[in-house]
Amino acid sequence: MPTRVLIVDDDEDIRAYLDVTLELAGFEVVQAADGAAGLRAAFESDPELIVLDVMMPGIDGLEVLRRLRLDARTSHLPVLLLTAKVQPHDAVEGLEIGADDYITKPFDADVLVARIHSALRRSDLQRARNPLTGLPGNEPIQRAISSRLTAQEPVALLYVDLDQFKPFNDHYGFMRGDDALRSLAVLLQRVAVEFGDERTFVGHVGGDDFVVLVAPDRAEDIATEICRRFDDLAPTLYDEEDRRVGRIEVADRRGVAQSYGLLSLSIGIAATDRRDFAHPGQMVTVATEMKRYAKSRLQGGSSWAIDRRTDEDEQVDLEVDLP
Secondary structure (H helix, E strand, O other): OOOEEEEEOOOHHHHHHHHHHHHHOOOEEEEEOOHHHHHHHHHHOOOOEEEEEOOOOOOOHHHHHHHHHHOOOOOOOOEEEEEEOOOHHHHHHHHHHOOOEEEEEOOOHHHHHHHHHHHHHHHHHHHHEOOOOOOEOHHHHHHHHHHHHHOOOOOEEEEEEEEOHHHHHHHHOHHHHHHHHHHHHHHHHHHHHHHOOOOOEEEEEEOOEEEEEEOHHHHHHHHHHHHHHHHHHHHHHOOHHHHHHOEEEEEOOOOOEEEEEOOEEEEEEEEOOOOOOOOHHHHHHHHHHHHHHHHHOOOOOOEEEEEOOOOOOOOOOEEEEOO
């Protein structure tokens, strides 16, 4: 099955040229003539890569890119920007927002196709398995959630976030930060084996974010056990003096020392026994909302929050359990 590429450009001639070029190279092409149509196509046509023009009327390419990166359904997609040669700042801003690559107009067809293949290879490597922890990455996570929703299999999604990780990383360095992430990955896998079943799934979204898929009736027990074990583990990741006082001091951007407590976890839970989810992005969004709620209720140590709303509920009914 050919790789589907979405072209978003308001110039009809460029879209036609790209359509022919990419189809000859073996791609399936979907077109959109402006930013709004591009966003709709990105959500509806399930592309594997997006070629996005920066200069468009209405919603320009950079705003489209921002919205793509904020939505769980499209945040993982590789995006290649088309920029005018006289505006290199657009390419710089696009890369900072999250573009994977850019090419300036006018462009050579062979170079464009080579850049697309390169972006797809990098994306495949990144999404298949996280190189730091060895856990499944974004694409396997999306597939795992999608397959269970499609099969109407009961499932709970635990979105696990490592709190205070940036100051820890700044204080101890990247190697110690990587050790902390690997330790958390091992902990999640052990809890999954001991408390889950053969369908329990652990994935690493990237950075300090992880996902665990479990049966809904096991979600709260597993979240509680993860929090308990991590709170036992966290002090061992610090030097003796920092462990004794229970905090570290890290300078902020202005050079002013700020105090941070020990690492902890915030876990948000969304489950199909309470409500229906139309697609993985919707489930991730609810779990992320619960994670933020859990984070807002931190009182020292890890915590979790589960979404107890149903499809019929009008009011938000949140509950946080502190292990």
